[in-house]
Amino acid sequence: MNETIERAPLDEKVISRLREIFGVERLLTSQTDMMTYSYDASFETQLNPQKPQVAVIALSTHEVSECVKLANEYKVPLYPRGAATGQTGGAVSTKGGIMLDLSRMNRILEIDHQNMQAIIEPGVIQNDLNLALKPYGLQFPPDPGSANMCTIGGMVSNNSSGLRAVKYGVTRHYVLGMEVVLPTGDVIVTGGAKSKALKSVSGYDLAHLMIGSEGTLGIVTRLRLKLLPLPVTRGIVLCSFERLESAGEAVNAVFSSGLQPSAIEIMDFNCIKAVNMMKPELNLPVDNEAVLVFEVDGAKEEVTSQVNRLKKVVEKYATHLKFSDEPNECEKLWQARKLVGAAVGLLKPGGFRVYAGEDICVPISRLPETLREIHNIAEKYGIVCGIYGHVGDGNMHTGPVVNSSNEVEMENVQKMVEEIHQLAIRMEGTTTAEHGVGIVRAKYMDVEHGPAMEVMRAIKRTLDPNNILNPGKMALPN
Missing domain, CATH: 3.30.70.2190 (Alpha-Beta Plaits)
Structure with missing residues (x-):
């Protein structure tokens, strides 16, 4: 527990090319930097940090494209990352490789208030966009609890939602188009290369294929978002x-x-x-x-x-x-x-809240039964747990609280989380409604989706035959 996996050094040719693309200042190789990139907000990465071998900070689509081409040429794993507020290990390395930090691609490029849309880079913070939209009387409705920290690129990758999803829906309902760097390094624009229309049924819906794919099929470098009046x-x-x-x-x-x-x-x-x-x-x-x-x-x-x-x-x-x-x-x-x-962290003196098993969703009719059963599971393992969430669409967040110095509690909370995930499936629900799959919930994907998982894996193999983009996530090829 709490051990990182050491990898063989990257080919010096890869490091040299990365230096050419990003310069010395935005190429990070120190062990301190790598440890920083070893975590997201998940309990899993607290227990098992995952260090990349090098990190780069991108400022443009061109840099992202060149980095992806390099990774594909040398078959080096590449992990896109925003603010790392995710809770499933979706933005950490599982096989070493290159961490691609997109958080400084954070410009609001255009607010087209007449056409009710905005064009942004993926590193824009959700709340920053809404502050910029407020003078126009507009809003980007998806509102996760981490709105002051999370990037919209990350929201798109996980199809995030939030408190007001019961009326306004989730992130995918507000993405009109996007610029995406494919695993080959080629750049495409979905939703119409020059379109500013608010809807279209022209061609395959590639944007919605990318939304929720957690960076396994492409890297989003620009977004065209639908807005609503405040x-x-x-x-x-x-x-x-x-x-x-x-x-x-x-x-x-x-x-x-x-x-x-x-x-x-x-x-x-x-x-x-x-x-x-x-x-x-x-x-x-x-x-x-x-x-x-x-x-x-x-x-x-x-x-x-x-x-x-x-x-x-x-x-x-x-x-x-x-x-x-x-x-x-x-x-x-x-x-x-x-x-x-x-x-909820106050429920146990000296304890801390565990972000695990925190995102299940069940049919509304089975919500009281599920709430009661979660408390039964927590009592079984002697874990203090608070439950809250978006009852309007059946999405609930569990907040187990444990003491990190208590080994029995640390083991029991993991058993509790496993039972909570199994409970969600038994209640005809899902193990994740808005936080994503990552590495934490990958093992439940086949149970939830059945033969459809083979279709997902076939899409992954077709777009990313060298399996360089965010490998080891979502039960896709490792």
Whole structure:
């Protein structure tokens, strides 16, 4: 545990060519730098760091293309990387080779507000784009919890979503086209080489083949994104439930009433406890098994109406309610959900939150059953665990908390995570809804997809016969 795998040095010709492409300053070879590139946010890479042999920092499509051509010529593994906020080991080396850092390709190239789209480089941070769009009254809707850190290129690679996916969908719904460097080093543009249309059915949908492929089929160097108007206002209804099952019934009742919330988030009793520890003034009711946060958005009159309708529907199931359509008060109510990811670490003195088994998704009808079973699994292994997530589409995040000095806990949490993944499949769900496969969930791919996996592997072999791009990920050829 916590050991890196040493590799034989790269051919000096490769290093020399990389120096020509990137210069001395953007060619990194020191062991300190390699250790930095050995991790993402996953528990797996904390346990088993994976060092590349060299890292380069790209500033242009031309540099990326030349690097890929070199890697393909010498059959050197190449790993594209953005901000490394991923939680599945998707942006780390598994076979040594070259780490290609795209984080400094971070320019917003054009905001075409009249045509409701923007052209950006992959290293743009999600929140930075939305700050730039705000003066135009526009937004890029996908909103992962890491929006202040994650790159949009990384979001595209994993088809990320976030809190408001229940209404606005996921990243793939907002990609109109992209510039991609293929494993040969050739550069293509999907969605129409010169198109600014908001939709097209011309040709194969190559953009959506690349979205969610986690850098195994090509490297995105430019994106054309669809934008939407910002809502005028938002409203929040925060409610508590004595039982997990009542929370699930409330969600179904809201959908059946014809309401379309922009977000529906759940927090279990451990998360409620953690949030109250971090922010006592929020004073969430502690005698309940779950809290739901509903958000609606639109014109002010519409939001006021929806908030009132939500209240009437939910109060039949809930024990406590708070609701508002005033911006400052909404932000206070929304704080509880925003704090959870960090707060769960407080559940165990001296513990830390493990990012593993954190991204399963099940049918909404089986959500209460799944929540209960996760707690049973955690209790079985003696692990403190908070559960929260996007109940509106069945996506939940587990937050086990362990002490790294306790070897039994470190072993048991890995067993717990395995059972959680198996539970998701048993509940007719998936092991990942927005964080991706990487190396962490690769072993479940054949079970989830069956014969379709052979089609995926055939596509990989066709586009990348030398298997240079992000090998060892997604149960594709290693």
